[in-house]
Amino acid sequence: MRLLRTLLPLLLAALLVGGLTACGGSDGAAVADAIEGGATVVDVRTPEEYAAGHVEGAVNIDVSASTFSDAIAALDPEAAYVVYCRSGSRAAAAQEAMEAAGFTDVLNGGGLTDMEDAGYPATS
Structure with a gap:
């Protein structure tokens, strides 16, 4: 029992850190390589968030x-995509949904700030 009391908080901390890390996007170099290679940038935030500022050239699919499933069904599942949101969490959900729908090359760009840090400034 004493061992359990000691290990349980450590296990929970490890899971929390791992979970938070999973919400973040790919590293900036991978994002830049994908975009320079022709990947389509997809902003998965709401239309209101998109209107307030987005990566230049990004398409908005909330x-x-x-309508998200219908919108991605209209895309080429063999093409490359970089998805981003505000923090990376919704981008992770979009990446997972796209991969489940058969997309083979989807990269989580993280949040808008991550995209800006990778060299893709926001525009409105």
Whole structure:
């Protein structure tokens, strides 16, 4: 029992750190390589967030909208995509949904700040 009391907090901390890390995007170099290689940049935030500022050239497909599945069905599943949101969490959900739908090359760009740090400034 004493061992469990000692190990449980450590296990929970490890899971929390791992989970938070998973919400973040790929490294900036991978994002830049994908975009320079012709990947389509997809902003998965709401239209209101997109209007307030987005990566130049990004298309807006709101991952929380009921039309998300239909919107990605219109895309080429063999093409390369970089998805991003505000923090990387919705981008991770979009990446997972796209991969489940058969997309083979989807990269989580993280949040808008991560995209800016990778050299892709926001525009409105």
